[in-house]
Amino acid sequence: MHRDALAPVVLGLRVGLHLLVVGVAALVVVLADPADRTAVAALAAALVAVYAAGAVLARPGRRVRSRVWLAALGLLWVALVAVSPQAAYLVFPLYFLSLHLLPRWWGPAAVVVATVVAALATARGGGLTVGGVVGPVLAAGVALAIGLGYRALAREAAERELLLAELVAARADLAASERTAGALAERARIARDLHDTVAQGLSSIQLLLHVAERADPRGPGVPHVRLARDTAAASLAEARALIAELAPPPLADQGLLAALRRLAATQWSRPGFVVDVVGPDRAADGEVGDAEPPVQVATALLRIAQGAVANAAQHSGAARVEVRLQRLPGATRLSVVDDGCGFEPAAVAERTAGGAGHFGLRAVRERVEQLGGGLAVRTAVGRGTAVEVELPDAPAVPGQLTATGAEVPA
Known part of the structure; x- marks a missing residue:
């Protein structure tokens, strides 16, 4: 009621x-x-x-x-x-x-x-008289029955109102989950379509150009064929990166920590390069009440971790990377620390502001801002790099940065 x-x-x-x-x-x-x-x-x-x-x-x-x-x-x-x-x-x-x-x-x-x-x-x-005593007593009994009945009715109304509020909140959460699931399904469909059309077409073009180059290796058009083949290869790599970005990770069944460990054992595994993934296996371990962040947050953190580890492997010359996941009350924190060569924050900030290079770091910052989180990059030349991201489970204002990111020398 x-x-x-x-x-x-x-x-x-x-x-x-x-x-x-x-x-x-x-x-x-x-x-x-x-x-x-x-x-x-x-x-x-x-x-x-x-x-x-x-x-x-x-x-x-x-x-x-x-x-x-x-x-x-x-x-x-x-x-x-x-x-x-x-x-x-x-x-x-x-x-x-x-x-x-x-x-x-x-x-x-x-x-x-x-x-x-x-x-x-x-x-x-x-x-x-009997009537003089019974009358007030009966009136008192009626008043007590009505008053106590009204109190019980008011308590029941308050409980039902609370239940109604919980049902409305649950319905809103369900609608949000359905929207997220629909968005992920649409992203998966687009990724499949790109893979079956654009990526396959570029792969075929690259193969045909390679065959043409081998058929007449000294012909006058070979430089143009080689340039076209290289362009097709670059476009194919970009298409595959876009497909990987759109395709939802297997988080629903495995969870974010399991997905990170799977990546460490497969894609990130190479000679001379070790990735350690550290995090709570159960809610009782620690650091939080809920063991798993929302799907949108988990997806973003997985992409950020992939980018940070890729940067460490390609640009820093790191031999070891630690990926640490922490669940906080109402938020999730991800830190990626490598022992590579590091970089000069001021120089990188200047190149990034000018639109040259380091698109990955800029993309990470934009993604964090969209989810209302905080980003900090701590590095110095010769001292490695630490990328720390904290994303709230439910940002109050989408697109607002709740903790200012900074690039500070370690």
């Missing part, structure tokens, strides 16, 4: 309570002894005025103000009962106010005290 479903019920109870207070106060004035009617009318008017003021100013959330108002209302009622025993009928709305404004068992205790006062007032007016 949503909170809005209780609004008509609450409104009806409030209006009924207001009418009950005004109607009973008027009845008390009418039934009062003529000699005491002026005092009764003054006290009844004061009680109604205080009640009206409290109905506007006092709220359950304002505890002190509400309890002071209820105490003032109770004192006026006791004074009115002392003058006119008929005012004992006003105890019924006081029951509801006590149960509504007082916490836990203070409400029922106040109801019991008010019942005793009402019974004594009735006895003072017409003697102690």
Whole structure:
């Protein structure tokens, strides 16, 4: 039950309570002894005025103000009962106010005290009778049943509202997962199409040009054929790199850490070059609650690791690379550290700003910024390179960098 479903019920109870207070106060004035009617009318008017003021100013959330108002209302009622025993009928709305404004068992205790006062007032007016005692007691029982029932209904409404919020959040997560799965499926389809069309066509062109070059190795058109073959080979390499970028990695079944270790044992394995992959095998190991980051984050980190290891193998002359994966609360951190020759950050930053070279580092920075993460590259000539990336599981603002990346000499 949503909170809005209780609004008509609450409104009806409030209006009924207001009418009950005004109607009973008027009845008390009418039934009062003529000699005491002026005092009764003054006290009844004061009680109604205080009640009206409290109905506007006092709220359950304002505890002190509400309890002071209820105490003032109770004192006026006791004074009115002392003058006119008929005012004992006003105890019924006081029951509801006590149960509504007082916490836990203070409400029922106040109801019991008010019942005793009402019974004594009735006895003072017409003697102690069964009806004078049973009437307030029955009214107190009805008020307790209604008040406690309303509290139970409010608790159930709050629990159902919380459940509804969780269901809405789960539906949003499911929709996001479906969108991610659809995007990955579309990327896989494009990769397959590129492989079956463009890549195969370029491979065939390269093969035919190679055959033509071998058929007439000293012909006048051989330099052009060789240039065309080299261009086709370069285009084929770019097409294959694009296919590898689009094709989703096998993360869903293996997980990011397993995928990194598989790469270390296959693609990254070569003589004189060792890649160590370090990370938590289980959520209990450590560093986090969830053992696996979201698919989008895992895919990005896998691509970044591939690029960083490739740079270490091709440009730094490194013999050993450590790829470390850490799960943090709400984020994942990847660090790739090599023992290569390093580079000069200022010179690389200048060439990158001018659009020359080091496209891989620029691509990594752009990818990290799109996912709202942070990037740090620490290096110095002759001291190796450390690339550290931290990506949040759910960036608050897509495309905003949450931790400024920097290239700082180690």
